[in-house]
Every structure is written in structure tokens, then in C-alpha cells.
Amino acid sequence: MADIKVPDSDQILAGVAAGRKFVLVTHSLTNSVEKQIDFLIATILKKYDREALQAALYSCVKEVVVNATKANAKRVFFEEQGLKFNDRDDYIEGMKRLKKLLSESWILEYGKKAKQRNMEVSITFTHNVDGLRVEVKNDADILPTDEERIRLKLAEGTTYDDLAAFYMKNADNTEGEGLGLVMNLLLLKAENINPALFRVGMVDGKSLARIEIPFSENFKSVRGINPDGFVRDDEIGFELDYRDES
Ligand SMILES: Nc1ncnc2c1ncn2[C@@H]1O[C@H](COP(=O)(O)OP(=O)(O)OP(=O)(O)O)[C@@H](O)[C@H]1O
Numbered sequence: 021m022a023d024i025k026v027p028d029s030d031q032i033l034a035g036v037a038a039g040r041k042f043v044l045v046t047h048s049l050t051n052s053v054e055k056q057i058d059f060l061i062a063t064i065l066k067k068y069d070r071e072a073l074q075a076a077l078y079s080c081v082k083e084v085v086v087n088a089t090k091a092n093a094k095r096v097f098f099e100e101q102g103l104k105f106n107d108r109d110d111y112i113e114g115m116k117r118l119k120k121l122l123s124e125s126w127i128l129e130y131g132k133k134a135k136q137r138n139m140e141v142s143i144t145f146t147h148n149v150d151g152l153r154v155e156v157k158n159d160a161d162i163l164p165t166d167e168e169r170i171r172l173k174l175a176e177g178t179t180y181d182d183l184a185a186f187y188m189k190n191a192d193n194t195e196g197e198g199l200g201l202v203m204n205l206l207l208l209k210a211e212n213i214n215p216a217l218f219r220v221g222m223v224d225g226k227s228l229a230r231i232e233i234p235f236s237e238n239f240k241s242v243r244g245i246n247p248d249g250f251v252r253d254d255e256i257g258f259e260l261d262y263r264d265e266s
């Protein structure tokens with residue numbers, strides 16, 4: 021296979037070597053953004069001798085980025101259909117219509133519309149010798165009904181070790197197969213990462229999915245009382261902006 025150069029790879033190499041935080045901003049998961057995420061994760065894991073986590077972490081990040089772009093697209097769809105997201109009946113009706121249409125091409129089309137409305141997805145990587153934190157944010161709300169569904173599903177997911185068994189019992193089909201988040205949980209569990217370090221919820225009016233990977237015993241989760249050791253959010257990092265490409 022011909023090697024396509026990863027955009028901004030020199031910047032990524034230099035930034036990771038310097039311990040910088042990275043923020044990727046995009047509207048949809050294009051091939052080039054996928055490559056970028058893969059390369060960034062590989063560069064960070066290599067720096068801390070954790071290459072073995074590449075496949076699991078890349079799958080997890082990709083899943084939550086797809087969820088985020090889908091959520092933005094879903095919001096555009098509801099707007100177009102004149103349906104309110106936070107109205108129970110509208111929501112049920114909207115999801116019914118959406119289910120008939122949902123496909124790769126629908127996601128692309130509505131990804132473009134999300135772009136026209138400046139709805140973004142940001143992917144932030146913060147790392148040091150004690151651990152890595154990946155946060156994916158998007159503009160669309162997680163609805164209380166979805167949040168409850170997510171919470172129950174993740175709680176149930178932690179009791180399984182294998183996705184097939186979970187699927188047989190739980191395929192809820194509300195939107196996609198509803199397997200992505202539990203798949204993430206099981207992938208992380210298989211790498212001996214505490215499932216509590218994978219969170220999905222609302223923070224400051226945005227949807228947020230966070231994956232934390234400890235590298236040492238000194239790792240402090242952002243949920244802990246003292247998340248020291250990490251570059252704080254207001255410190256300058258690299259921002260790679262792919263909004264023009266998607
Ligand atoms: N970033 C997000 N913003 C808003 N809602 C979200 C977000 N991420 C997940 N959700 C909600 O959580 C639900 C569960 O996500 P999950 O990834 O498990 O399933 P899915 O994406 O519907 O299907 P699959 O991943 O199997 O294709 C989604 O259907 C969606 O309603």
C-alpha cells in the first residue's frame with residue numbers, strides 16, 4: 021500500500037516530544053483525520069513505551085469521534101424536520117424517521133450540514149509520563165433519555181467480558197446497534213484499564229467522552245481530587261484545525 025503522508029506529522033512528532041497537549045478540531049471523521057488520530061496516538065504511546073495499547077485505544081477514540089459526529093448530524097436533522105430534541109414525542113418521532121434514513125451517506129451529508137452550522141468535534145490529547153487523557157467534545161447535547169440509556173448500558177457492560185454475549189442480551193437498536201460504548205469498555209477492560217476511567221456525559225453544555233489511560237501509579241484521574249501532573253487546559257498546546265477539509 022502506498023504511504024500517504026500524515027498531515028502535520030512533523031508538528032505532531034515535535035509536539036509530542038515536547039510533552040505538548042494536542043487539540044484536533046474537525047466536523048467529521050475524514051480519512052485524513054483518521055490517519056492523524058492514529059499517528060498521534062502511535063507517537064504518544066511510543067514516547068511512553070506503551071505501543072501495545074495502540075489498537076484498543078485507536079478503536080475507542082474512533083468510536084467516540086463517530087458518536088460525536090453522529091450526534092451533531094442528528095441535531096441538524098431534528099432542526100430540519102422541525103422537531104424538538106427535548107420534547108419526548110418529537111424525539112420518538114424524529115428517531116423513527118432517522119432510523120429509516122441512517123447510512124454512511126446520510127452521515128456524510130449531515131456532516132456537511134453540521135459544518136455549515138459550525139458544529140464542531142474537538143479531540144484533545146493530554147499526556148505525560150504518568151498517563152494519557154483523550155477527551156472528545158461535541159456541540160450536541162446528550163439528552164436525559166440518552167444519558168440514562170448510556171449509564172445503564174455502561175453499568176451493564178462492566179459485568180460482561182465479551183461483546184457477543186452483551187449483544188445477544190442487549191442490542192437496543194435505538195439508533196445504531198448501541199454497541200460502541202460497551203465495546204470501548206470491554207476493549208479497555210481487556211487492557212486492564214479501570215472502566216471508571218471511561219466516561220460519557222455532559223460538561224459545560226457540551227457532550228464529552230473521556231478516556232484516561234494510566235501509565236504509572238502516580239496517575240491522577242481528572243475525576244480525582246488532585247489531577248496534578250497534567251498540563252492544565254489554559255496552557256498553550258498545539259491546535260490542529262481540520263475544519264476546512266471535512
Ligand atoms: N457525543 C455524544 N453526543 C450525544 N449523544 C451521544 C454521544 N455519544 C453517544 N451518544 C448517545 O449514546 C448512545 C449509545 O452510543 P453507542 O456508541 O453505544 O451506540 P450507537 O452509536 O448508537 O451504535 P453503534 O456504536 O453500535 O453504531 C447513542 O445512540 C447516542 O444516543
Ligand SMILES: [Mg+2]
Binds near residue numbers: 083086196201
Ligand atoms: Mg457508537
